[in-house]
Amino acid sequence: xxxxxxxxxxxxxxxxxxxxxxxxxxxxxxxxxxxxxxxxxxxxxxxxxxxxxxxxxxxxxxxxxxxxxxxxxxxxxxxxxxxxxxxxxxxxxxxxxxxxxxxxxxxxxxxxxxxxxxxxxxxxxxxxxxxxxxxxxxxxxxxxxxxxxxxxxxxxxxxxxxxxxxxxxxxxxxxxxxxxxxxxxxxxxxxxxxxxxxxxxxxxxxxxxxxxxxxxxxxxxxxxxxxxxxxxxxxxxxxxxxxxxxxxxxxxxxxxxxxxxxxxxxxxxxxxxxxxxxxxxxxxxxxxxxxxx
Amino acid sequence: xxxxxxxxxxxxxxxxxxxxxxxxxxxxxxxxxxxxxxxxxxxxxxxxxxxxxxxxxxxxxxxxxxxxxxxxxxxxxxxxxxxxxxxxxxxxxxxxxxxxxxxxxxxxxxxxxxxxxxxxxxxxxxxxxxxxxxxxxx
Numbered sequence: 001x002x003x004x005x006x007x008x009x010x011x012x013x014x015x016x017x018x019x020x021x022x023x024x025x026x027x028x029x030x031x032x033x034x035x036x037x038x039x040x041x042x043x044x045x046x047x048x049x050x051x052x053x054x055x056x057x058x059x060x061x062x063x064x065x066x067x068x069x070x071x072x073x074x075x076x077x078x079x080x081x082x083x084x085x086x087x088x089x090x091x092x093x094x095x096x097x098x099x100x101x102x103x104x105x106x107x108x109x110x111x112x113x114x115x116x117x118x119x120x121x122x123x124x125x126x127x128x129x130x131x132x133x134x135x136x137x138x139x140x141x142x143x144x145x146x147x148x149x150x151x152x153x154x155x156x157x158x159x160x161x162x163x164x165x166x167x168x169x170x171x172x173x174x175x176x177x178x179x180x181x182x183x184x185x186x187x188x189x190x191x192x193x194x195x196x197x198x199x200x201x202x203x204x205x206x207x208x209x210x211x212x213x214x215x216x217x218x219x220x221x222x223x224x225x226x227x228x229x230x231x232x233x234x235x236x237x238x239x240x241x242x243x244x245x246x247x248x249x250x251x252x253x254x255x256x257x258x259x260x261x262x263x264x265x266x267x268x269x270x271x272x273x274x275x276x277x278x279x280x281x282x283x284x285x286x287x288x289x290x291x292x293x
Numbered sequence: 294x295x296x297x298x299x300x301x302x303x304x305x306x307x308x309x310x311x312x313x314x315x316x317x318x319x320x321x322x323x324x325x326x327x328x329x330x331x332x333x334x335x336x337x338x339x340x341x342x343x344x345x346x347x348x349x350x351x352x353x354x355x356x357x358x359x360x361x362x363x364x365x366x367x368x369x370x371x372x373x374x375x376x377x378x379x380x381x382x383x384x385x386x387x388x389x390x391x392x393x394x395x396x397x398x399x400x401x402x403x404x405x406x407x408x409x410x411x412x413x414x415x416x417x418x419x420x421x422x423x424x425x426x427x428x429x430x431x
Contacts, residue, residue, distance in 0.1 A: 041309040048305055048375045052338060052366055149307045149377065150415075157411060210368075213339035214325050222324070222340050223364065226377060233307055 004276065007269045014265060018258045024088065025251035032181070032244035038147070039178075039237045046234065049227055055210070056220045057196060065217070067160070067224045070193050071169040074111045078137065078159060078168040079104065079118050080191065082175040082235055083125035084243040085144045090250035092176060092184060092243055093124040099186035100125075100174045104134075117168065119158060121236070137162070144240055152233035159232075160225050163192045175235045178242040182249060191231060194224060298332035300370035304346065304358060304379050311358070311379045319348040321365050321374060330365070330372055337367045343414075343421045346374060357382040359425035361418060378418070382425045390426075394419035 002010075081100045083093050104116055117135045120126045126141040138158055143151045162168040171192040176184045212219055299315040320329045322344025346358040363376030397416035401409070 038308070042307050044310050045305045045307045045375060048366070048373055052364065052375070056338070152307075153377065154411060161410070209336055210366075211335055211337040211339075213323060213337060218324075219338060219340050219364065222362070226363065229377065230307060 002268070002272070004269065004272050007265060007272060011262065011265050011269060014258050014262045018255055018262065021251045021254040021258060025248055025255060028089075028244045028248040028251060032241060032248055035237065035241035035244050039234075039241060042230075042234065042237060046230055049223070049230055053220075053223055053227055056212075056216060056223065059216065065221050065224055066164065067192060067221075067228075068194050068196060074114050074169045076115045076117065076168050076170075077107055077111065078162055078171040078192075079107075079116060080155060080159065080171065080173045080175075080232070080235075081118060081120050081125045081129070082173065082239045083120070083122035083128070084239070085123040085142055087124065088250065089243055089247035090253075092246040095184075096174065096176050096186045097125065097128045099188075100128075103172075103174060103188055114169075117162075119155065121155060122239075143236070144243070147236065147240060149229070149233055152236055153229045156225065156229045156232045159191055160228060168192070173232070173235050176239050176242040176246075178238045178245065181245045184242040184246050189231075189235065191228065194227070296332055299351075300332050300372065302348065302372040302374065304360075304374045304376065306376055306379045311381075312356075315351050316348040319346065319372060319374075321346055322360070323365075330367060332370060334367045334370075334372075336369075337365070339365050341365055341374070341376060343417050345421070345425050346376075346379070357425055359385060359422045380422065380425075382427075385422050385426050387423070387426055390419050390422040394423065 079100070081096070083096050087093060107114070107116060115135070117137050118129050119137050119139070120129045121140045121143060123141040126136075126139040129136050129139075140151060140155060159168070159171045163171055170190075173189045173191050175187065175189065177187045179185055296317050299317050302312070302314065302316050302319050303310060304312040318329055318331050320327060321339075322342050324340035324342050327344065328339075341360065341363045343362055344360060346360050348356055350356050358379045358381055360374070360376040360380075361378035363374070366373045366375070393415060397412045397419060400412035401416065
Protein backbone atom coordinates (compact mmCIF):
# COMPACT_ATOMS: atom_id res chain seq x y z
CA UNK A 1 0.00 0.00 0.00
CA UNK A 2 1.18 3.49 -0.87
CA UNK A 3 2.55 5.60 1.91
CA UNK A 4 0.67 8.62 3.24
CA UNK A 5 3.15 10.95 1.61
CA UNK A 6 2.72 9.33 -1.82
CA UNK A 7 -1.04 9.52 -1.62
CA UNK A 8 -0.89 13.16 -0.55
CA UNK A 9 1.28 13.97 -3.56
CA UNK A 10 -1.11 12.23 -5.92
CA UNK A 11 -4.03 14.11 -4.41
CA UNK A 12 -2.20 17.35 -5.11
CA UNK A 13 -1.58 16.26 -8.70
CA UNK A 14 -5.16 15.26 -9.35
CA UNK A 15 -6.40 18.54 -7.87
CA UNK A 16 -4.33 20.55 -10.33
CA UNK A 17 -5.56 18.35 -13.18
CA UNK A 18 -9.12 19.25 -12.18
CA UNK A 19 -8.22 22.93 -12.20
CA UNK A 20 -6.73 22.70 -15.70
CA UNK A 21 -9.47 20.59 -17.27
CA UNK A 22 -12.28 22.64 -15.80
CA UNK A 23 -10.62 25.84 -17.00
CA UNK A 24 -10.22 24.34 -20.49
CA UNK A 25 -13.85 23.38 -20.42
CA UNK A 26 -14.91 26.93 -19.66
CA UNK A 27 -12.66 28.34 -22.37
CA UNK A 28 -14.01 25.84 -24.90
CA UNK A 29 -17.57 26.74 -23.93
CA UNK A 30 -16.88 30.42 -24.51
CA UNK A 31 -15.17 29.71 -27.84
CA UNK A 32 -18.00 27.46 -28.92
CA UNK A 33 -20.48 30.25 -28.27
CA UNK A 34 -18.40 32.53 -30.46
CA UNK A 35 -18.09 29.87 -33.17
CA UNK A 36 -21.84 29.39 -33.19
CA UNK A 37 -22.33 33.15 -33.47
CA UNK A 38 -19.99 33.14 -36.47
CA UNK A 39 -22.14 30.48 -38.12
CA UNK A 40 -25.26 32.54 -37.47
CA UNK A 41 -23.74 35.73 -38.85
CA UNK A 42 -22.68 33.98 -42.04
CA UNK A 43 -26.30 33.05 -42.71
CA UNK A 44 -27.54 36.29 -44.35
CA UNK A 45 -24.71 36.11 -46.89
CA UNK A 46 -25.31 32.43 -47.57
CA UNK A 47 -29.04 33.05 -47.98
CA UNK A 48 -28.47 35.88 -50.47
CA UNK A 49 -25.96 33.92 -52.54
CA UNK A 50 -28.11 30.82 -52.79
CA UNK A 51 -31.18 32.96 -53.47
CA UNK A 52 -29.59 34.72 -56.44
CA UNK A 53 -27.85 31.55 -57.57
CA UNK A 54 -31.08 29.61 -57.75
CA UNK A 55 -32.69 32.51 -59.61
CA UNK A 56 -29.86 32.53 -62.14
CA UNK A 57 -29.77 28.77 -62.48
CA UNK A 58 -33.53 28.71 -62.91
CA UNK A 59 -33.30 31.19 -65.78
CA UNK A 60 -30.17 29.84 -67.39
CA UNK A 61 -31.03 26.19 -67.79
CA UNK A 62 -29.48 26.21 -71.25
CA UNK A 63 -26.19 27.58 -69.95
CA UNK A 64 -24.00 24.89 -68.48
CA UNK A 65 -21.04 26.11 -66.53
CA UNK A 66 -18.02 23.78 -66.55
CA UNK A 67 -18.08 23.76 -62.76
CA UNK A 68 -21.48 22.07 -62.88
CA UNK A 69 -20.50 19.39 -65.36
CA UNK A 70 -19.84 15.89 -64.24
CA UNK A 71 -16.88 14.15 -65.80
CA UNK A 72 -17.35 10.80 -67.42
CA UNK A 73 -14.04 9.36 -66.36
CA UNK A 74 -12.60 10.11 -62.96
CA UNK A 75 -8.82 9.83 -63.16
CA UNK A 76 -7.85 12.22 -60.39
CA UNK A 77 -9.54 13.11 -57.13
CA UNK A 78 -8.88 16.00 -54.77
CA UNK A 79 -9.76 15.66 -51.12
CA UNK A 80 -9.98 18.62 -48.76
CA UNK A 81 -9.62 17.29 -45.22
CA UNK A 82 -10.52 19.73 -42.45
CA UNK A 83 -9.34 18.81 -38.96
CA UNK A 84 -8.60 20.89 -35.87
CA UNK A 85 -5.29 22.56 -35.05
CA UNK A 86 -5.09 21.23 -31.53
CA UNK A 87 -5.76 18.04 -29.67
CA UNK A 88 -7.40 17.43 -26.30
CA UNK A 89 -10.81 17.30 -27.87
CA UNK A 90 -11.68 13.62 -27.51
CA UNK A 91 -11.96 11.59 -30.69
CA UNK A 92 -12.54 14.68 -32.84
CA UNK A 93 -9.37 14.44 -34.92
CA UNK A 94 -8.92 10.68 -34.74
CA UNK A 95 -12.44 10.01 -35.96
CA UNK A 96 -12.08 12.49 -38.78
CA UNK A 97 -8.75 11.17 -40.00
CA UNK A 98 -9.96 7.61 -39.71
CA UNK A 99 -12.95 8.56 -41.83
CA UNK A 100 -10.64 10.24 -44.36
CA UNK A 101 -8.43 7.16 -44.62
CA UNK A 102 -11.42 4.89 -44.97
CA UNK A 103 -12.95 7.13 -47.60
CA UNK A 104 -9.69 7.17 -49.55
CA UNK A 105 -9.59 3.40 -49.53
CA UNK A 106 -13.16 3.40 -50.79
CA UNK A 107 -12.32 5.83 -53.58
CA UNK A 108 -9.38 3.68 -54.64
CA UNK A 109 -11.75 0.75 -54.93
CA UNK A 110 -14.47 2.72 -56.68
CA UNK A 111 -12.13 4.41 -59.16
CA UNK A 112 -9.24 2.02 -59.69
CA UNK A 113 -6.27 3.77 -61.20
CA UNK A 114 -7.39 7.24 -60.16
CA UNK A 115 -4.80 9.29 -58.34
CA UNK A 116 -5.64 10.84 -54.98
CA UNK A 117 -4.50 14.28 -53.90
CA UNK A 118 -5.02 15.77 -50.48
CA UNK A 119 -5.38 19.34 -49.26
CA UNK A 120 -5.17 19.14 -45.46
CA UNK A 121 -6.58 22.02 -43.43
CA UNK A 122 -5.69 22.29 -39.75
CA UNK A 123 -2.48 21.22 -38.01
CA UNK A 124 -3.62 17.69 -37.15
CA UNK A 125 -4.57 16.81 -40.72
CA UNK A 126 -1.31 18.29 -42.04
CA UNK A 127 0.71 16.16 -39.60
CA UNK A 128 -1.30 13.07 -40.47
CA UNK A 129 -0.84 13.28 -44.24
CA UNK A 130 2.78 14.29 -43.88
CA UNK A 131 3.45 10.82 -42.55
CA UNK A 132 1.45 9.01 -45.21
CA UNK A 133 2.51 8.30 -48.74
CA UNK A 134 -0.01 10.57 -50.47
CA UNK A 135 0.33 13.61 -52.65
CA UNK A 136 -0.27 16.77 -50.61
CA UNK A 137 -1.14 19.61 -52.98
CA UNK A 138 -0.99 22.38 -50.41
CA UNK A 139 -1.44 22.41 -46.66
CA UNK A 140 -3.09 24.93 -44.37
CA UNK A 141 -1.89 24.42 -40.80
CA UNK A 142 -2.87 26.76 -37.99
CA UNK A 143 -5.83 28.38 -39.70
CA UNK A 144 -8.23 28.11 -36.79
CA UNK A 145 -6.34 30.44 -34.47
CA UNK A 146 -7.61 33.32 -36.53
CA UNK A 147 -10.42 32.31 -38.83
CA UNK A 148 -10.31 34.37 -41.97
CA UNK A 149 -12.53 34.25 -45.03
CA UNK A 150 -9.41 34.77 -47.14
CA UNK A 151 -8.20 31.31 -46.14
CA UNK A 152 -11.45 29.78 -47.33
CA UNK A 153 -11.03 31.66 -50.61
CA UNK A 154 -7.50 30.32 -51.03
CA UNK A 155 -8.55 26.74 -50.35
CA UNK A 156 -11.53 26.93 -52.67
CA UNK A 157 -9.46 28.52 -55.41
CA UNK A 158 -7.03 25.60 -55.42
CA UNK A 159 -9.95 23.24 -55.89
CA UNK A 160 -11.54 25.36 -58.61
CA UNK A 161 -8.29 25.93 -60.50
CA UNK A 162 -7.33 22.28 -60.42
CA UNK A 163 -10.82 21.26 -61.46
CA UNK A 164 -10.90 23.77 -64.29
CA UNK A 165 -7.49 22.68 -65.57
CA UNK A 166 -8.71 19.06 -65.38
CA UNK A 167 -6.05 18.14 -62.85
CA UNK A 168 -8.94 17.06 -60.67
CA UNK A 169 -12.10 15.40 -61.93
CA UNK A 170 -13.77 15.30 -58.56
CA UNK A 171 -13.24 17.28 -55.37
CA UNK A 172 -14.65 16.32 -52.02
CA UNK A 173 -14.47 17.70 -48.50
CA UNK A 174 -14.05 15.56 -45.39
CA UNK A 175 -15.12 17.52 -42.34
CA UNK A 176 -16.64 17.16 -38.91
CA UNK A 177 -20.21 18.30 -39.02
CA UNK A 178 -21.55 20.21 -36.05
CA UNK A 179 -24.76 18.28 -35.44
CA UNK A 180 -25.33 19.48 -31.91
CA UNK A 181 -23.28 20.32 -28.85
CA UNK A 182 -23.03 16.66 -27.93
CA UNK A 183 -22.69 15.24 -31.45
CA UNK A 184 -20.08 15.73 -34.16
CA UNK A 185 -20.02 13.54 -37.23
CA UNK A 186 -17.24 13.22 -39.77
CA UNK A 187 -18.91 13.49 -43.18
CA UNK A 188 -17.90 13.59 -46.83
CA UNK A 189 -19.33 16.42 -48.93
CA UNK A 190 -19.19 16.84 -52.66
CA UNK A 191 -17.39 20.06 -53.58
CA UNK A 192 -16.89 19.86 -57.32
CA UNK A 193 -18.62 19.44 -59.69
CA UNK A 194 -21.30 21.45 -57.94
CA UNK A 195 -24.43 19.51 -57.17
CA UNK A 196 -27.26 21.87 -57.99
CA UNK A 197 -29.79 22.00 -55.18
CA UNK A 198 -32.35 23.92 -57.20
CA UNK A 199 -35.77 22.60 -56.47
CA UNK A 200 -37.61 22.10 -59.72
CA UNK A 201 -40.85 22.97 -57.98
CA UNK A 202 -39.59 26.10 -56.33
CA UNK A 203 -39.02 28.38 -59.27
CA UNK A 204 -37.59 31.76 -58.46
CA UNK A 205 -40.30 33.86 -56.82
CA UNK A 206 -39.70 36.91 -58.98
CA UNK A 207 -39.61 35.53 -62.49
CA UNK A 208 -37.34 36.90 -65.17
CA UNK A 209 -37.74 40.60 -64.49
CA UNK A 210 -34.17 41.43 -63.55
CA UNK A 211 -31.62 43.19 -65.62
CA UNK A 212 -28.57 40.98 -65.37
CA UNK A 213 -25.25 42.68 -65.84
CA UNK A 214 -22.85 41.98 -67.60
CA UNK A 215 -24.77 38.88 -68.75
CA UNK A 216 -26.46 35.89 -67.24
CA UNK A 217 -23.69 33.35 -67.97
CA UNK A 218 -21.04 35.83 -66.83
CA UNK A 219 -22.73 36.51 -63.51
CA UNK A 220 -23.37 32.82 -63.04
CA UNK A 221 -19.75 31.90 -63.69
CA UNK A 222 -18.53 34.58 -61.30
CA UNK A 223 -21.05 33.61 -58.66
CA UNK A 224 -20.29 29.89 -58.67
CA UNK A 225 -16.73 30.28 -57.31
CA UNK A 226 -18.17 32.57 -54.61
CA UNK A 227 -20.62 29.87 -53.75
CA UNK A 228 -17.69 27.47 -53.45
CA UNK A 229 -15.72 29.87 -51.25
CA UNK A 230 -18.76 29.99 -49.04
CA UNK A 231 -18.95 26.20 -49.01
CA UNK A 232 -15.39 25.95 -47.67
CA UNK A 233 -16.01 28.79 -45.23
CA UNK A 234 -19.12 27.11 -43.88
CA UNK A 235 -17.27 23.81 -43.52
CA UNK A 236 -14.50 25.57 -41.60
CA UNK A 237 -16.93 27.37 -39.29
CA UNK A 238 -18.79 24.13 -38.69
CA UNK A 239 -15.61 22.25 -37.93
CA UNK A 240 -14.50 25.00 -35.56
CA UNK A 241 -17.75 24.93 -33.62
CA UNK A 242 -17.68 21.13 -33.55
CA UNK A 243 -14.10 21.15 -32.28
CA UNK A 244 -14.93 23.45 -29.40
CA UNK A 245 -18.00 21.38 -28.56
CA UNK A 246 -15.92 18.20 -28.60
CA UNK A 247 -13.28 19.79 -26.40
CA UNK A 248 -15.89 21.07 -23.97
CA UNK A 249 -17.36 17.61 -23.67
CA UNK A 250 -14.08 15.76 -23.31
CA UNK A 251 -12.80 18.24 -20.74
CA UNK A 252 -16.04 17.84 -18.83
CA UNK A 253 -15.50 14.08 -18.81
CA UNK A 254 -11.88 14.51 -17.77
CA UNK A 255 -12.91 16.74 -14.88
CA UNK A 256 -15.48 14.22 -13.74
CA UNK A 257 -13.00 11.33 -13.96
CA UNK A 258 -10.45 13.30 -12.00
CA UNK A 259 -13.06 14.02 -9.34
CA UNK A 260 -13.84 10.31 -9.02
CA UNK A 261 -10.13 9.59 -8.74
CA UNK A 262 -9.81 12.27 -6.09
CA UNK A 263 -12.61 10.71 -4.04
CA UNK A 264 -10.87 7.30 -4.18
CA UNK A 265 -7.55 8.79 -3.25
CA UNK A 266 -8.99 10.71 -0.34
CA UNK A 267 -10.66 7.54 0.92
CA UNK A 268 -7.37 5.66 0.67
CA UNK A 269 -5.57 8.52 2.35
CA UNK A 270 -7.96 8.52 5.28
CA UNK A 271 -7.74 4.73 5.56
CA UNK A 272 -3.96 4.87 5.59
CA UNK A 273 -4.04 7.70 8.12
CA UNK A 274 -6.44 5.73 10.32
CA UNK A 275 -4.22 2.65 10.08
CA UNK A 276 -1.18 4.71 11.07
CA UNK A 277 -2.99 6.17 14.08
CA UNK A 278 -4.20 2.74 15.18
CA UNK A 279 -0.71 1.29 15.03
CA UNK A 280 0.62 4.23 16.99
CA UNK A 281 -2.02 3.82 19.72
CA UNK A 282 -1.34 0.08 19.81
CA UNK A 283 2.34 0.80 20.27
CA UNK A 284 1.65 3.27 23.08
CA UNK A 285 -0.77 0.91 24.80
CA UNK A 286 1.60 -2.00 24.30
CA UNK A 287 4.48 0.02 25.74
CA UNK A 288 2.42 1.12 28.76
CA UNK A 289 1.36 -2.44 29.47
CA UNK A 290 4.94 -3.61 29.26
CA UNK A 291 5.95 -0.93 31.78
CA UNK A 292 3.17 -1.74 34.29
CA UNK A 293 4.19 -5.36 34.46
CA UNK B 294 -26.74 63.60 -54.33
CA UNK B 295 -29.93 64.55 -52.52
CA UNK B 296 -33.22 63.49 -53.98
CA UNK B 297 -35.34 63.41 -50.88
CA UNK B 298 -36.36 59.87 -51.70
CA UNK B 299 -34.60 57.42 -49.42
CA UNK B 300 -34.43 53.65 -49.84
CA UNK B 301 -32.90 50.82 -47.88
CA UNK B 302 -29.51 49.28 -48.51
CA UNK B 303 -27.72 46.44 -46.83
CA UNK B 304 -24.09 45.43 -47.20
CA UNK B 305 -23.66 41.74 -46.47
CA UNK B 306 -20.32 39.94 -46.11
CA UNK B 307 -19.64 36.35 -45.06
CA UNK B 308 -18.75 37.47 -41.55
CA UNK B 309 -21.71 39.74 -40.88
CA UNK B 310 -24.22 42.29 -42.11
CA UNK B 311 -21.82 45.21 -42.34
CA UNK B 312 -24.32 48.00 -42.87
CA UNK B 313 -28.03 48.46 -43.05
CA UNK B 314 -29.78 51.77 -43.41
CA UNK B 315 -31.60 54.39 -45.45
CA UNK B 316 -29.74 56.23 -48.15
CA UNK B 317 -30.69 58.45 -51.09
CA UNK B 318 -27.98 57.24 -53.44
CA UNK B 319 -25.30 54.59 -53.50
CA UNK B 320 -22.41 54.04 -55.90
CA UNK B 321 -21.16 50.52 -56.51
CA UNK B 322 -18.23 49.12 -58.51
CA UNK B 323 -20.09 47.28 -61.28
CA UNK B 324 -18.15 44.83 -63.41
CA UNK B 325 -19.17 46.76 -66.55
CA UNK B 326 -18.52 50.13 -65.01
CA UNK B 327 -19.15 51.72 -61.63
CA UNK B 328 -22.70 52.95 -61.38
CA UNK B 329 -25.06 54.74 -59.03
CA UNK B 330 -28.35 53.47 -57.72
CA UNK B 331 -31.15 55.90 -56.94
CA UNK B 332 -34.73 55.58 -55.76
CA UNK B 333 -36.90 53.36 -57.99
CA UNK B 334 -34.01 51.76 -59.79
CA UNK B 335 -35.08 48.97 -62.12
CA UNK B 336 -34.65 45.47 -60.71
CA UNK B 337 -31.12 44.38 -61.45
CA UNK B 338 -28.54 41.78 -60.53
CA UNK B 339 -25.09 43.07 -61.32
CA UNK B 340 -21.68 41.64 -60.75
CA UNK B 341 -19.35 43.78 -58.63
CA UNK B 342 -15.60 44.01 -58.79
CA UNK B 343 -13.07 44.88 -56.15
CA UNK B 344 -13.65 48.57 -55.52
CA UNK B 345 -15.47 51.06 -53.34
CA UNK B 346 -19.05 51.50 -52.23
CA UNK B 347 -20.01 55.10 -51.53
CA UNK B 348 -23.11 56.60 -49.98
CA UNK B 349 -24.25 59.29 -47.58
CA UNK B 350 -25.73 57.83 -44.43
CA UNK B 351 -28.81 59.16 -42.63
CA UNK B 352 -26.71 61.87 -40.96
CA UNK B 353 -25.58 62.88 -44.45
CA UNK B 354 -22.06 61.77 -43.65
CA UNK B 355 -20.17 60.37 -46.62
CA UNK B 356 -19.37 56.74 -46.00
CA UNK B 357 -16.95 54.67 -48.05
CA UNK B 358 -16.46 50.92 -47.94
CA UNK B 359 -13.68 48.99 -49.60
CA UNK B 360 -15.25 45.83 -50.98
CA UNK B 361 -14.12 42.55 -52.47
CA UNK B 362 -15.96 41.12 -55.44
CA UNK B 363 -19.61 40.12 -55.25
CA UNK B 364 -22.91 41.27 -56.65
CA UNK B 365 -25.67 43.75 -56.04
CA UNK B 366 -29.34 42.97 -56.22
CA UNK B 367 -31.96 45.73 -56.47
CA UNK B 368 -35.59 44.93 -55.98
CA UNK B 369 -38.49 47.17 -54.88
CA UNK B 370 -36.21 49.87 -53.52
CA UNK B 371 -34.25 47.39 -51.50
CA UNK B 372 -30.58 47.15 -52.38
CA UNK B 373 -28.56 44.14 -51.26
CA UNK B 374 -24.86 44.50 -51.76
CA UNK B 375 -23.41 41.04 -51.28
CA UNK B 376 -19.62 41.06 -51.26
CA UNK B 377 -16.87 38.76 -50.03
CA UNK B 378 -15.39 41.50 -47.86
CA UNK B 379 -16.39 45.02 -46.88
CA UNK B 380 -14.40 47.37 -44.71
CA UNK B 381 -15.38 50.90 -43.77
CA UNK B 382 -12.62 53.28 -44.79
CA UNK B 383 -12.08 54.44 -41.20
CA UNK B 384 -11.59 50.91 -39.91
CA UNK B 385 -8.97 49.81 -42.42
CA UNK B 386 -5.67 48.90 -40.84
CA UNK B 387 -3.21 50.71 -43.08
CA UNK B 388 -0.16 48.88 -41.78
CA UNK B 389 -1.77 45.54 -42.44
CA UNK B 390 -2.83 46.59 -45.93
CA UNK B 391 0.69 47.80 -46.75
CA UNK B 392 2.06 44.54 -45.45
CA UNK B 393 -0.41 42.51 -47.55
CA UNK B 394 0.54 44.55 -50.59
CA UNK B 395 4.24 43.88 -50.08
CA UNK B 396 3.63 40.20 -49.47
CA UNK B 397 1.61 39.91 -52.68
CA UNK B 398 4.24 41.76 -54.69
CA UNK B 399 6.90 39.50 -53.26
CA UNK B 400 4.96 36.44 -54.34
CA UNK B 401 4.38 37.88 -57.81
CA UNK B 402 8.08 38.42 -58.22
CA UNK B 403 8.71 34.74 -57.59
CA UNK B 404 6.47 33.96 -60.55
CA UNK B 405 5.20 30.70 -59.32
CA UNK B 406 2.57 29.82 -61.82
CA UNK B 407 0.13 28.33 -59.39
CA UNK B 408 0.29 31.16 -56.87
CA UNK B 409 0.02 33.85 -59.45
CA UNK B 410 -3.72 34.35 -59.58
CA UNK B 411 -3.94 34.27 -55.82
CA UNK B 412 -1.19 36.89 -55.45
CA UNK B 413 -2.69 39.12 -58.13
CA UNK B 414 -6.03 39.10 -56.38
CA UNK B 415 -4.61 39.82 -52.97
CA UNK B 416 -2.55 42.63 -54.47
CA UNK B 417 -5.71 44.10 -56.00
CA UNK B 418 -7.48 43.83 -52.64
CA UNK B 419 -4.64 45.48 -50.74
CA UNK B 420 -4.30 48.32 -53.25
CA UNK B 421 -8.06 48.87 -53.12
CA UNK B 422 -8.01 49.04 -49.33
CA UNK B 423 -5.22 51.58 -49.40
CA UNK B 424 -6.92 53.64 -52.09
CA UNK B 425 -10.11 53.74 -50.03
CA UNK B 426 -8.27 55.30 -47.12
CA UNK B 427 -7.07 57.98 -49.52
CA UNK B 428 -3.44 57.01 -49.14
CA UNK B 429 -0.89 57.55 -51.85
CA UNK B 430 0.16 54.30 -53.47
CA UNK B 431 3.73 53.97 -54.49
